Amino acid sequence: MTSSSDRSPVVDVQRTSTYEIRTYGCQMNVHDSERLSGLLENAGYVRAPKDADGDADVVVFNTCAVRENADNKLYGNLGRLAPMKTKRPGMQIAVGGCLAQKDRDTIVKRAPWVDVVFGTHNIGKLPVLLERARVQEEAQVEIAESLEAFPSTLPTRRESAYAAWVSISVGCNNTCTFCIVPALRGKEKDRRTGDILAEIEALVDEGVCEITLLGQNVNAYGSDIGDREAFSKLLRACGRIDGLERVRFTSPHPRDFTDDVIAAMAETPNVMPQLHMPMQSGSDTILKAMRRSYRQERYLGIIEKVRAAIPHAAITSDIIVGFPGETEEDFEQTMHAVREARFAQAFTFQYSKRPGTPAATMDNQIPKEVVQERYLRLAALQEEISWDENKKQIGRTLELMVAEGEGRKDGATHRLSGRAPDNRLVHFTRPDTAVRPGDVVTVEITYAAPHHLLAEGAVLNVRPTRAGDAWEKRNTAEAVKPAGVMLGLPGIGAPAPLPVAAGSGCGCD
Numbered sequence: 001m002t003s004s005s006d007r008s009p010v011v012d013v014q015r016t017s018t019y020e021i022r023t024y025g026c027q028m029n030v031h032d033s034e035r036l037s038g039l040l041e042n043a044g045y046v047r048a049p050k051d052a053d054g055d056a057d058v059v060v061f062n063t064c065a066v067r068e069n070a071d072n073k074l075y076g077n078l079g080r081l082a083p084m085k086t087k088r089p090g091m092q093i094a095v096g097g098c099l100a101q102k103d104r105d106t107i108v109k110r111a112p113w114v115d116v117v118f119g120t121h122n123i124g125k126l127p128v129l130l131e132r133a134r135v136q137e138e139a140q141v142e143i144a145e146s147l148e149a150f151p152s153t154l155p156t157r158r159e160s161a162y163a164a165w166v167s168i169s170v171g172c173n174n175t176c177t178f179c180i181v182p183a184l185r186g187k188e189k190d191r192r193t194g195d196i197l198a199e200i201e202a203l204v205d206e207g208v209c210e211i212t213l214l215g216q217n218v219n220a221y222g223s224d225i226g227d228r229e230a231f232s233k234l235l236r237a238c239g240r241i242d243g244l245e246r247v248r249f250t251s252p253h254p255r256d257f258t259d260d261v262i263a264a265m266a267e268t269p270n271v272m273p274q275l276h277m278p279m280q281s282g283s284d285t286i287l288k289a290m291r292r293s294y295r296q297e298r299y300l301g302i303i304e305k306v307r308a309a310i311p312h313a314a315i316t317s318d319i320i321v322g323f324p325g326e327t328e329e330d331f332e333q334t335m336h337a338v339r340e341a342r343f344a345q346a347f348t349f350q351y352s353k354r355p356g357t358p359a360a361t362m363d364n365q366i367p368k369e370v371v372q373e374r375y376l377r378l379a380a381l382q383e384e385i386s387w388d389e390n391k392k393q394i395g396r397t398l399e400l401m402v403a404e405g406e407g408r409k410d411g412a413t414h415r416l417s418g419r420a421p422d423n424r425l426v427h428f429t430r431p432d433t434a435v436r437p438g439d440v441v442t443v444e445i446t447y448a449a450p451h452h453l454l455a456e457g458a459v460l461n462v463r464p465t466r467a468g469d470a471w472e473k474r475n476t477a478e479a480v481k482p483a484g485v486m487l488g489l490p491g492i493g494a495p496a497p498l499p500v501a502a503g504s505g506c507g508c509d
Contacts, residue, residue, distance in 0.1 A: 017044060017045045017046070017057045017058070018045060018046055018047065018048040018052070018056040018057050018058070019037075019040045019045040019046070019047060019048060019056055019057065019058040019059070019060065020047070020048045020052050020056040020058070020059050020060070021033050021036055021037060021040075021059075021060045021062060022059070022060070022061050022062065022077070023062045024061075024062065024063055024064040024070065024073065024074075024097070025062075025063070025064025025070075025097065025098065026064065027165065027212075027214055027250060028167075028170075028185075028214065028216065029062050029063075029064055029097055029098070030159075030165070031165040031167060031214060032062055032096075032097070032120075032123055033062045034156050034157055034158050034159060034165070035123055035124075035154045035155070035156055036060055036062060036096070036123060036126060037156070037157035038154060038155035038156040038157045039123070039124065039126055039127055039154060039155055040058065040060075040126070040127065041155070041157055042127075042155045043127040045057070045058060047157075055084070056091075057090065057091060057092065058091075058092045058093075058094065058130060059081060059091075059092075059093050059094070060093075060094045060095075060096065060126070061074060061077065061078070061093075061094070061095045061096070061097070062096050062097040063095060063096065063097035063098060063099035063100055064097060064098055064099065065097075065098035065099045065101070065102045065103075065180055065181075065184060065354070070099055071099060071103065074095070074099060075110055075111060078093065078095075078111040078113075078114065079111070081093060081113075082111075082113050085113050086113075090134075092115040092116065092130055092133065092134065093111075093113065093114050093115055093116075094114070094115060094116035094117070094118065094126060094129070094130065095107050095111075095114055095116070095117050095118075096116075096117070096118045096119065096120075096123060096126065097119075097120060098120060098180075098181070098184045098185070100117050100118060100119055100120075100143070101119040101120045101121075101143060101184040101185075102180065102183075102184055102356065104117060104119065104141060104143045105141075107141075108139045108141060112139070114139060115130065115133040115134075115139055115140065116129040116130055116133050116139070116140050116141075117139070117140070117141040117142070117143070118142055118143065119142075119143035119144055119184075120184055120185050120186075121143075121144035121145070121146055121147045121185075121186065122142060122143070122144040123154070124154050125142060129142055146186060147170060147171075147186060147189060150167075150170070150189070150191060160208075160404070160437075161207060161208070161437070161438065161467070161470040161471040161473075161474040161475075162207065162208060162209055162210065162401070162437060162438030162465075162467035162468070162470060162471055163208065163209075163210040163211070163212070163246075163401075163438075163467075164203050164208045164210075164211050164212070165211075165212050165214045166196060166199055166200055166203070166211045166212065166213055166214060167191070167214045167215065168190065168191055168196050168213050168214065168215050168218065168221050168234065169188055169189060169190045169191060169215040169216070169217075169218070169220070169221050169224070170185060170186070170188070170189050170215070170216065171185045171186040171187050171188040171189050171216060172185065172187075172188055172216040172217050172220075173187055173188045173217070173220065173223065174217060174253065174255075174291070174293075175291050176280075176290055176291050176292060177289065177290055177291050177357060177358040177359040177362070178290060178320065178323065178351070178354065178357055178359045179354075179357060180354050180355075180356050180357050181216060182216075183356065185216060188215075188216070188217065188220060188223060188224055189224055190221055190222065190223070190224035190225050190230075192225075193230065193233070193234055193237070196213075196234065197234075197237055197238075197241070200238065200241055200244065201241055204241060204242070204243040204244050205243075206470060207438070207466045207467050207469055207470025207471075207473070208467065208470070209243065209244065209245040209246065209401075209438065209465055209466065209467040210244075210245060210246035210247075210248070210401060210467070211238070211244065211246075211247055211248070212247075212248040212249060212250060213234070213238075213247070213248070213249035213250075214249075214250065215249075217251075217252070217253045217256065218231070218249050218250060218251060218252050219231045219249070219252035219253060219256045219257055219258075219261055220253060220255075220256045221234065223256075228258070229258075229260050231256075231261055232258070232260040232261045232263065232264035233264075235247065235249075235261070235264040235265065235268055235271050236264050236267075236268055238268065238270065238271070239268035239269060239270050239271065243466065244270055245270055245401075245440075245465075245467075246270060246272050246401065246421070247268070247270050247271045247272060248271075248272050248274060248423070250276050251276055251277070251278060251318075252275070252276075252277050253277075253278075254277060254279075254292075254293075254294040254298060254299050254302055255292075255293040255294055257277065257302050259305065262302075262305050262306055262309050262310075263309070265306070265309070265310060266309035266310050272421050272422065272423065273310045273312050273313040273314065273421055273422045274313065274314050274315075274316075274421070274422045274423045275306055275313055275314075275315045275316070276315075276316045276317065276318075277299075277302070277303075277315065277316075277317060278317055278318035278319075279299055279317045279318070279319055279337065279341070280292060280318060280319060280320050281319065281320060281323060281326075281330070281333075281334050282296050282299075282333040282334035282335070282336060282337025282338065283296070283326070283329075283330035283331070283333040283334060284296055284333070285325075285330055286323050286325065286326055286330050286334075289323065289324070289325055289359075289362070290320075290323060290359075296333065296337050299337070299341075300337065300340050300341060303315055303341050312422060313422065314344040314345075314389075314422035314423060314424060315341065315342075315343055315344060316343055316344055316345045316346060316347070317341065317343050317346045317347070318346070318347045318348075318349065319334060319338070319346050319347070319348045319349070319378065320348075320349050320350075320351050321334070321348060321349065321350055321351060321371055321374045321375045321378055322350055322351040322366040322370065322371030322374060322375070323351045323359065323366075324351070324359055324362035324363065324364050324365050324366065325362065325363070325364040325366075326351075326366055326374075331374050331378075334378065335377070335378065335381060338378065338381055338382060338385065339381070339385070342385055342388075342389060343382065343385065343386070343389075344386060344389050344390075344422070344424065345382075345386055345451070346378075346382045346386075348375060348378055348379055348382065350371045350372065350375050351366070351371060353365075383450050386450045386451065387448065387449070387450040390424070390448035390449065390450065390452075390453060391448045393420075393424065393445045393448055393453055394445050394446065394447065394448055395444070395445065396444070396445050397442060397443070397444050397445075397460065398420045398421070398426065398442070398443060398444075398445060398455075399420075399421065399440050399441070399442050400418030400419060400420055400426050400428065400440065400441050400442075400443060400455075401418055401419050401438065401439075401440055401467075402416060402417075402418045402435055402436065402437050402438060402439045402440070402441060402468075403417050403418050403419055403425075403437060404437035404471070406418075406419070406425060407425075407427050409427075410427070413427070414429075414430050415427045415428060415429060415430055416428055416430050416435065416441075418441060420453075424452075424453055425451070425452045425453070426443065426445065426452065426453045426454070426455055427452060427453070427454050427455070428441065428443045428454070428455035428459060429443075429455065429456060429457065429458060429459060431458070431459040431462055433459075433462045435459075435462050435468075436464075436468035436471050436472055437467075437468065437471045438465055438467030438468040438469075438470060438471045439462060439463060439464050439465050439467070439468035440462075440463040440465055441459050441460075441461065441462050441463070442459065442460040442461040442462075442463075443455035443457070443459055443460060444457055444460065
């Protein structure tokens with residue numbers, strides 16, 4: 001039965017109600033923010049301009065507890081909003097995400113001007129909590145200990161018209177000593193395969209042509225339903241969806257990377273030749289201390305198999321430098337593994353303590369100056385390898401999906417940007433033919449830098465797509481819609497299921 005506090009309120013608001021969402025952290029957080037946007041727009045709010053900088057009726061912080069100094073960043077931003085809130089009666093501030101789940105009891109104490117605190121398991125409650133805080137004129141703190149509804153049942157405002165995250169699971173069953181995510185997002189819970197495929201098909205019908213399967217430990221999919229080959233079967237099923245041109249996934253764990261997944265990647269044409277698989281360390285001793293269930297030989301063996309099956313695959317990774325107890329010999333093992341793996345890119349992180357993790361209290365914490373020196377050596381090695389690997393792309397003819405907002409200098413250089421099948425970023429000469437994000441162009445690579453490629457010649461072919469049509473339709477609608485809605489908050493409650501991640505991208509997979 002619906003409680004009186006959860007019934008749809010009818011509020012007479014005689015001005016536009018705007019919202020702004022600030023997202024920190026991994027792809028899972030980005031995906032959750034799309035849900036939060038959908039919830040707020042479903043409740044009658046409209047998005048504030050991009051340069052609003054807090055000048056909105058509702059400002060939501062979707063937080064991360066993995067990044068260094070996450071709490072300082074949050075409270076610094078909350079402090080900057082406090083005087084603005086004082087000057088704007090009715091303004092509300094909400095804090096959600098992993099840090100809210102972890103620090104539920106301290107956020108309102110440290111920032112008493114916050115109106116709502118909600119966790120990772122109950123993002124669907126945000127509109128209700130905002131309204132309750134407004135009516136009761138006191139902060140609402142509601143943290144669920146387990147998932148109330150799979151995020152994909154919530155309304156969504158997607159950032160892209162042509163590419164979409166599709167969450168296949170939430171939570172994680174691993175116990176890595178440096179990671180707090182399992183404590184904040186819970187044990188792994190898998191979606192039904194039929195629900196995932198139905199969502200993807202609905203997205204394709206809307207014009208989406210690229211999807212990224214998202215999970216905290218994406219290739220463990222099936223452990224919750226007792227099928228060890230469920231993930232490879234899902235990849236193959238994606239290959240049978242008409243109109244779906246590109247399939248990616250992130251982030252897999254080496255423990256669960258089985259041969260059937262490699263075969264599915266190689267044999268399914270729309271699964272892209274790209275793999276982001278966190279290594280974290282090349283030292284067996286450190287991997288054991290991290291509670292990672294593989295060793296260097298196993299990790300490099302997976303890469304060897306992937307390259308044998310998919311020769312042009314671009315492999316990327318996450319690496320932590322300076323984990324407690326890491327000796328110079330341990331670090332040299334990481335350098336050796338990087339030389340052997342030849343990653344297209346590696347996201348390297350200096351270890352820093354995360355309160356609540358076993359590693360935070362381990363002996364032999366490495367001095368900051370030692371961590372920094374090792375980090376710079378690793379970054380220099382990876383930069384050299386990335387450049388060498390990118391140079392191998394020169395002379396290749398590639399199909400790019402035109403991207404939106406990926407080239408910071410596109411305006412000045414009169415270029416456009418796109419992603420190759422292996423997800424490399426390519427800047428290319430703007431063609432005479434009109435081209436839209438989501439369309440596909442064919443180019444020849446003429447120059448390589450460590451982090452991008454250039455196609456300086458004329459575009460060889462432009463292929464308009466349904467995804468480009470979807471982008472054009474969305475932007476036309478955005479241009480003609482009114483600036484805001486002059487109405488009260490509409491119904492709040494359980495929305496009808498609609499079709500729908502950072503891997504986690506948080507370095508914990």
